[in-house]
Amino acid sequence: MIKLSIRSGTYTKKQLDKKLAIYFDKKLDIDLFLEAIVETGQTVKKGKKYVFPEVTKQTYTTPRYYTLTTYIYGGRERVGIRGGKEWIDARGYPTGMIISRAYINGKWIDIKEKPRLKLVKGRSPETREAWRAEIPADIKNKYNIISTTPIRVRVDKITHRYLTNLQLWGYRYRVMLSYGETKNGANIRNLEIDGRSFINNIKRDISKTIIVDQQRIKKTILGLLSDGDPEYYGLYEETESAGNVGENIEAIPLRTRTTLVPIVELRDLDNKRVILNWNTDGEKTKIPNLSEFNVSSTINQGISRARGQTKLGKRWSNKGGF
Secondary structure, three states: EEEEEEEEEEEEEHHHHHOOOOOOOHHHHHHHOOOOOOOHHOEEOOOOOOEEEEOEEEOOOOOEEEEEEEEEOOOOOOOOEEEOOOHHHOOOOOEEEEEEEEEEOOOEOOOOOOOOOEEEEEEEEOOEEEEEEEEOHHHOOOOOOOOOOEEEEEEEEOOEEEEEEEEEEEEEEEHHHHHHOOOOOOOOOOOOEEEEEEEEEEOOOHHHHHHHHHHHHHHHHHHHHHHHHHHHHHHOOOOOOOOOOOEEEEEEEOOOOOOOOOOEEEOOOOEEEEEEEEOOOOEEEEHHHHEEEEEOOOHHHHHHHHHHOHHHHOOOOOOOOO
16 A cells, blocks of 8 residues: 655646655656546646645644755845745744754854744745745844854744645456457457456555556466366467457556455357356455356356367357357
8 A cells, every 4th residue: 555645735747756756766656646646536637737635734843953054135134044845845834943053163053042033934935935034133243144154943833734645555457358369360259358346455666566466367367267168268378379369457546445356257249148257255355366266157068069069179160059
């Protein structure tokens, strides 16, 4: 399962790529995660932007210390400090700040007065200045603080961060294989083996996990086909050897833990009937083993034997016992 939080607000795809890069190694996994949280209703995509609603409020009540570099606050040699959007995203909006130390002449000096700063809204809230505060002139002059002096501040009032909690538990899969056309192109059958309602958990390497799950499900449904009727499986192998197997996967994201009964069907599309059907005894939260499936068949073995269709070549005919 993937669980993470992002600060509430509106983001471009570029901003989200940068923000989510600390969670995912590949851009493809970021894209798949964003698609999943949109599809599961955890965020809304409006045009090219993503909107994350305010869901959780985090509150900090213990002092936190940060080192900042001063800058030219305005005219007349005023000096101040500021924090940009990255600060807000990481720490929230500071509601109370005190200067505790200043780095002067190669060492940290204690600011005995511990002045409380007046925080105001910045002039560039979406970039480098979401908030700012001027250092009092008497403190600046007494300690010789200039526009490049590092200072240490203490945030000791409650700070709020509004977050959207995001979660991707796993995927529900459907894997379909169509086959029936061999190399010589004679007696073409229109068959389909369909495995659906397969569930599995997901990890942060989403793209790799989906591929592995698809391969496991394909191996499972072909294993069932081989055990259920070797000759239908033989036709599959001949079709695969001819390069004529069609394969399709559907992966539907799931926000929370889900259980379903996996179902596999071998269908004769021309005659509109199910030839073989498999399902498990109960609901599953992962891809089951072959031994967990039960099989039922509509093949009339007596009619097949009476017609003498014992060879694979004959069994591929639409006129025969299946």
